[in-house]
Amino acid sequence: MASAGRVCGLTSLANVVDRQEPRATRLEDVARLAGVSLSTASRVLNGSTRQVSAEMSRRVLEAARKLGYTPNVHAQAVARGTSNLVGLVVHDIADPYFSSIAAGVMRVADEHGLVVTVCNTIRDPDREIGYVALLRAQRARAVILVGSRFTDKELLTRLANEIDAFRRGGGRVACVSQRKLAADTVLPENRAGARALARDLVGLGHRRFAVLAGPETMLTARDRLAGFRDGLAAAGISLERDQIIHGAFTRDGGYAAAEELIRRGLDVTCVFAVNDVMAVGAIAAFRAHGVTVPADVSVAGFDDIVTLRDLVPSLTTVHLPLEEMGVEAARLAFGPEPGDTPRLVRVPGEVVLRESTRRLT
Amino acid sequence: MASAGRVCGLTSLANVVDRQEPRATRLEDVARLAGVSLSTASRVLNGSTRQVSAEMSRRVLEAARKLGYTPNVHAQAVARGTSNLVGLVVHDIADPYFSSIAAGVMRVADEHGLVVTVCNTIRDPDREIGYVALLRAQRARAVILVGSRFTDKELLTRLANEIDAFRRGGGRVACVSQRKLAADTVLPENRAGARALARDLVGLGHRRFAVLAGPETMLTARDRLAGFRDGLAAAGISLERDQIIHGAFTRDGGYAAAEELIRRGLDVTCVFAVNDVMAVGAIAAFRAHGVTVPADVSVAGFDDIVTLRDLVPSLTTVHLPLEEMGVEAARLAFGPEPGDTPRLVRVPGEVVLRESTRRLT
DNA sequence: CTGTTAGCGCCTTCAG
DNA sequence: CTGAAGGCGCTAACAG
Numbered sequence: 001m002a003s004a005g006r007v008c009g010l011t012s013l014a015n016v017v018d019r020q021e022p023r024a025t026r027l028e029d030v031a032r033l034a035g036v037s038l039s040t041a042s043r044v045l046n047g048s049t050r051q052v053s054a055e056m057s058r059r060v061l062e063a064a065r066k067l068g069y070t071p072n073v074h075a076q077a078v079a080r081g082t083s084n085l086v087g088l089v090v091h092d093i094a095d096p097y098f099s100s101i102a103a104g105v106m107r108v109a110d111e112h113g114l115v116v117t118v119c120n121t122i123r124d125p126d127r128e129i130g131y132v133a134l135l136r137a138q139r140a141r142a143v144i145l146v147g148s149r150f151t152d153k154e155l156l157t158r159l160a161n162e163i164d165a166f167r168r169g170g171g172r173v174a175c176v177s178q179r180k181l182a183a184d185t186v187l188p189e190n191r192a193g194a195r196a197l198a199r200d201l202v203g204l205g206h207r208r209f210a211v212l213a214g215p216e217t218m219l220t221a222r223d224r225l226a227g228f229r230d231g232l233a234a235a236g237i238s239l240e241r242d243q244i245i246h247g248a249f250t251r252d253g254g255y256a257a258a259e260e261l262i263r264r265g266l267d268v269t270c271v272f273a274v275n276d277v278m279a280v281g282a283i284a285a286f287r288a289h290g291v292t293v294p295a296d297v298s299v300a301g302f303d304d305i306v307t308l309r310d311l312v313p314s315l316t317t318v319h320l321p322l323e324e325m326g327v328e329a330a331r332l333a334f335g336p337e338p339g340d341t342p343r344l345v346r347v348p349g350e351v352v353l354r355e356s357t358r359r360l361t
Numbered sequence: 362m363a364s365a366g367r368v369c370g371l372t373s374l375a376n377v378v379d380r381q382e383p384r385a386t387r388l389e390d391v392a393r394l395a396g397v398s399l400s401t402a403s404r405v406l407n408g409s410t411r412q413v414s415a416e417m418s419r420r421v422l423e424a425a426r427k428l429g430y431t432p433n434v435h436a437q438a439v440a441r442g443t444s445n446l447v448g449l450v451v452h453d454i455a456d457p458y459f460s461s462i463a464a465g466v467m468r469v470a471d472e473h474g475l476v477v478t479v480c481n482t483i484r485d486p487d488r489e490i491g492y493v494a495l496l497r498a499q500r501a502r503a504v505i506l507v508g509s510r511f512t513d514k515e516l517l518t519r520l521a522n523e524i525d526a527f528r529r530g531g532g533r534v535a536c537v538s539q540r541k542l543a544a545d546t547v548l549p550e551n552r553a554g555a556r557a558l559a560r561d562l563v564g565l566g567h568r569r570f571a572v573l574a575g576p577e578t579m580l581t582a583r584d585r586l587a588g589f590r591d592g593l594a595a596a597g598i599s600l601e602r603d604q605i606i607h608g609a610f611t612r613d614g615g616y617a618a619a620e621e622l623i624r625r626g627l628d629v630t631c632v633f634a635v636n637d638v639m640a641v642g643a644i645a646a647f648r649a650h651g652v653t654v655p656a657d658v659s660v661a662g663f664d665d666i667v668t669l670r671d672l673v674p675s676l677t678t679v680h681l682p683l684e685e686m687g688v689e690a691a692r693l694a695f696g697p698e699p700g701d702t703p704r705l706v707r708v709p710g711e712v713v714l715r716e717s718t719r720r721l722t
Numbered sequence: 723c724t725g726t727t728a729g730c731g732c733c734t735t736c737a738g
Numbered sequence: 739c740t741g742a743a744g745g746c747g748c749t750a751a752c753a754g
Contacts, residue, residue, distance in 0.1 A: 024500070024530030026747060037725045042749065053723065068526045070498045074438035075747035078730045083435060085478075093467075094460045094667070103455055106481055115495065117446075117478040120467055134476065137431045139385070165429045169385035251671070280671050287673070306455075310612070310641050312648070312673050387731060398741045403733060411734095414739065436731035439746050 025067045034063035046071060077139060082170070086333065087135035089119045089128055091147040095250075095277060096305040097322060101146050101176060104326020112334050114141065121147070123249070125155050132162040135171075142172040142333040146326075148220035148249075149180045156180055174333035176325055178219045184332035184343045186325050190220055190302075191227035193318040193349025197272065197300060198231025200351050201316075205360030206270040206298065207237060212257040212282055214249040214274045221249060224274040224302055243268070247278075254278030258285035269298060269360060276301035276308060276317055283315075283356070298357035302349070313355035320349050386428040395424035407432060438500060443531065447694065448496035450480045450489055452508040456611075456638060457666040458683060462507050462537060465687020473695050475502065482508070484610070486516050493523040496532075503533035503694040507687075509581035509610075510541045517541055535694035537686055539580045545693035545704045547686050551581055551663075552588035554679040554710025558633065558661060559592025561712050562677075566721030567631040567659065568598060573618040573643055575610040575635045582610060585635040585663055604629070608639075615639030619646035630659060630721060637662035637669060637678055644676075644717070659718035663710070674716035681710050 031041040036056055044052045044060045052060075063069075077083040088105055090098040102118065109116045117138070119131040128145070135143045143166060149156065163173055163181050173183040201209070211228060214221030229239050243266065247257040254273050258281065261271065273279035279301030283293050293299050293313060301308075304319035328345050392402035397417055404411045405421045413421075424430075438444040449466055451459040463479065470477045478499070480492040489506070496504045504527060510517065524534055524542050534544040562570070572589060575582030590600050604627065608618040615634050619642065622632065634640035640662030644654050654660050654674060662669075665680035689706050 024497075028747080038748080039726080039750085040724060043724090046749085051723065056724085068522075068529075070494060070526070070530075072439065072500055072747055073498045074435040074444060074500055075730090076749075077435035078433065078439055078732085079747075079749040081730065081749095093454070094457070094464055096455070099455045099460060103481075106454075106479075115478055115499065117476055118467075120464075133431060136385075137434045138476065139433055139435055161429075165431075168429075169431075284671050307668055310645050310672065388733095389731080399732080400734080400741060401739090404740090407733080412739065417740085433731055436746090437733075439748085440731075440733045442746070 024072070025069050027069070027071065029067055030060060030063045030069045033067065034059040036060060045069070046076070083139045083141055084114050085138055085140045086114050086116050087119055087131065087138070087140045087143040088116050089121060089131050089135075089143060089145050089147075091121055091123045092250075093118055093120050096307045097275070097277070097303050098146060100306055100322035101326035101329070104323035104328075105144055105146075105330045106326075107323075108327050108330035108334060114334065125150055125152070125159070129155075129159050129162050132159065132166060136162070136166045136169060139169070140166075140171060142174065144174045144176070144329050144333050145181075145183075146176040146329070148218045149178045150219060151217045151222075172333050174329045176329050178223075179342070179344055180219075182342055184329075184345075186329045186332070186345045186347060188220075188320050188325065188347045189349055190223035191230070193302065193320075193351070194224040194227030194272075194274075195231035195234075196349070196351050197302070197316075197318050198228045199234065200353060201270055201272070201298070201300060201357060202232065202235040202237065204270075204298075204353070204357060206357075208268045208270070209237070209239065210243045210245065210261055210266055210268045210271045211239065212254055212261070212271060212273040212278050213244050213246050214253065214278065216246050218249060221274050228272055228274075242266070249275060249278065251277045251281040251284075254281030255285040256281075258282035259289070262286075262289050262291065270357060271297055271299050273299065273301050276303045276305045276315065279315055279317070279356075280307075280311065283311075283313075294356050294358035300357050304352060316354045316357040317352055318349040319352050320347060385433070386430050388430070388432065390428055391421060391424045391430045394428065395420040397421060406430070407437070444500045444502055445475050446499055446501045447475050447477050448480055448492065448499070448501045448504040449477050450482060450492050450496075450504060450506050450508075452482055452484045453611075454479055454481050457668045458636070458638070458664050459507060461667055461683035462687035462690070465684035465689075466505055466507075466691045467687075468684075469688050469691035469695060475695065486511055486513070486520070490516075490520050490523050493520065493527060497523070497527045497530060500530070501527075501532060503535065505535045505537070505690050505694050506542075506544075507537040507690070509579045510539045511580060512578045512583070533694050535690045537690050539584075540703070540705055541580075543703055545690075545706075547690045547693070547706045547708060549581075549681050549686065549708045550710055551584035552591070554663065554681075554712070555585040555588030555633075555635075556592035556595075557710070557712050558663070558677075558679050559589045560595065561714060562631055562633070562659070562661060562718060563593065563596040563598065565631075565659075565714075565718060567718075569629045569631070570598070570600065571604045571606065571622055571627055571629045571632045572600065573615055573622070573632060573634040573639050574605050574607050575614070575639065577607050579610060582635050589633055589635075603627070610636060610639065612638045612642040612645075615642030616646040617642075619643035620650070623647075623650050623652065631661065631718060632658055633661050633663075635663055637664045637666045637676065640676055640678070640717075641668075641672065644672075644674075655717050655719040661718050665713060677715045677718040678713055679710040680713050681708060 121127040175185040179185040245257045247253040300316040302318045482488040536546040540546040606618045608614040661677040663679045
């Protein structure tokens with residue numbers, strides 16, 4: 001029926017199939033059907049401050065409905081000079097630590113009518129940089145970087161450059177992690193939390209510890225290790241080199257580290273894994289090797305990820321309000337423009353003693 | 362230094378602050394710096410088939426690098442008539458079932474240079490429809506709908522309309538779930554899987570069952586219940602009304618359903634929860650009420666989500682290759698244009714017997 | 723209150 | 739191989 005908008009009335013023989021190249025309906029189509037100008041249609045259909053008479057408004061709405069009109073956000077973005085898209089860059093969306101934070105971010109984004117695209121770096125800092133560039137290309141209104149920074153200076157510089165370019169283009173930036181970039185950041189107090197944990201574990205009577213410490217270059221892991229060491233030191237306990245086992249910041253990393261611990265035959269009563277997923281992996285490794293938690297060894301983690309809920313034995317950890325942290329980061333990124341100096345929101349951790357760490361008599 | 366491109370040489374007193382309204386660098390800036398035309402710059406910077414001399418190419422690249430140029434994808438999208446964005450609509454991204462599938466989709470998307478935006482319906486079918494409209498507005502190249510359909514006809518019609526409009530605009534669509542929409546779909550064989558599970562559980566000696574059946578209106582839940590019933594029937598065992606407990610398709614839904622089961626004092630040896638997260642919740646409820654799994658009651662789930670790995674006792678379930686299903690859906694959505702009839706990829710489930718279901722002597 | 727007219731940043735025929 | 743010019747769909751002054 002509808003002539004697809006073509007003026008041409010002749011169809012070449014080659015075009016017999018007439019593959020009805022589908023075209024999305026444009027604002028112009030709506031305006032024509034409603035018998036009004038483009039601007040009027042635009043004003044009623046999109047949040048303009050300008051007033052339109054009830055009658056015209058009705059006609060436009062009616063036409064839009066009839067045609068199933070949906071605005072082309074790209075055209076809007078280029079015309080308005082800004083998009084409704086925000087980027088969320090995480091190390092691993094399948095890791096409950098990140099998916100909880102992501103849930104918080106998404107909730108706030110939704111309230112602001114923003115679309116969030118999730119970028120999964122798969123724990124690769126290079127990809128992280130690449131994603132910021134990508135989001136710049138998308139003219140994202142904001143990017144939220146979630147996850148630890150690293151010790152590598154060169155990496156940080158490259159990321160900082162990319163971030164600067166992004167902000168120069170008018171984008172907002174927020175981080176959840178160490179404050180290493182000139183941007184608003186939500187900072188979990190890793191060091192203090194680990195220190196408090198150490199104190200409480202000593203309080204349970206433990207004296208001989210091992211730490212599954214994660215990657216040496218990852219700041220979150222380092223901070224937690226350092227805090228834990230502080231806490232032990234305060235009780236006159238030192239942590240030797242051989243009591244620290246580095247590895248991946250993942251469940252499998254925890255598993256491997258625990259196996260290494262067993263292999264070394266280290267005589268400890270308590271193991272601190274610098275995050276929960278590692279602790280979960282460690283417990284699995286212990287189980288596989290006939291080491292019972294907490295009877296034979298106590299285990300503690302960090303984060304209090306939601307999946308701990310169904311773990312047996314329940315895991316001692318340092319609670320972080322993950323979803324709230326996401327909400328906070330989103331507020332920093334979407335809320336009122338900050339002053340000149342980046343803001344810092346400190347988030348304290350809270351030690352939660354559960355079944356996985358037993359009291360030594 | 363750079364005069365921000367303004368011709369005006371006078372700054373009003375009111376403008377003393379000179380808030381250097383930041384502007385992203387455009388292709389024109391690059392072209393000017395390189396001393397070439399817009400078209401030439403465009404040709405070298407973006408994947409054009411046209412050839413450009415090495416010298417000019419070098420100059421353009423150099424200028425782009427110096428300026429930190431990144432193309433405005435919105436402008437590209439409006440000019441090209443298509444974007445590099447794909448939408449992934451899931452019921453709950455924090456649920457491991459969905460995050461595993463999402464990981465598969467993202468991997469393939471990345472290979473295609475596509476950006477995926479994740480839309481979380483929070484298990485609300487209305488939001489699902491809204492998201493498809495949103496993605497149409499984004500002129501997404503494709504949308505992938507992951508998650509069960511429902512019995513509600515009116516809901517389905519509205520979704521179908523939205524999907525049709527999306528395709529009319531040139532978008533591709535793929536689903537992971539029942540084939541209720543005229544789109545390519547990846548279909549897990551829920552019914553056959555549940556049937557096989559029932560057979561194997563009967564093989565273990567169980568005769569008295571209960572099913573935590575999820576929402577009555579959710580097709581995936583219904584199919585699994587029906588399949589399970591089939592399997593039992595084949596062994597001459599019937600499933601009465603009071604042996605079926607409906608509830609939410611979540612961990613908490615499983616918990617509540619199991620409590621209800623306990624409250625009813627039903628005498629069963631084996632409980633089938635129609636998905637793993639419900640089974641996990643059920644086990645937690647049993648534990649909380651002093652019912653030991655599998656000594657007092659056996660429990661089985663469906664899906665084989667990755668988090669089962671650290672569950673004790675390990676859970677009997679029907680394995681689905683979740684990440685692969687995501688990959689498959691992405692291939693359907695991004696790969697070569699389908700023929701006229703929607704394609705269907707059936708994915709069989711495989712029963713995996715683990716510790717949570719014991720053999721009755 | 724409504725319509726006309728420039729752009730927004732980029733791509734792509736179409737001439738040179 | 740290069741440049742000039744029109745157009746993508748929409749918004750926002752600017753007139754009426």
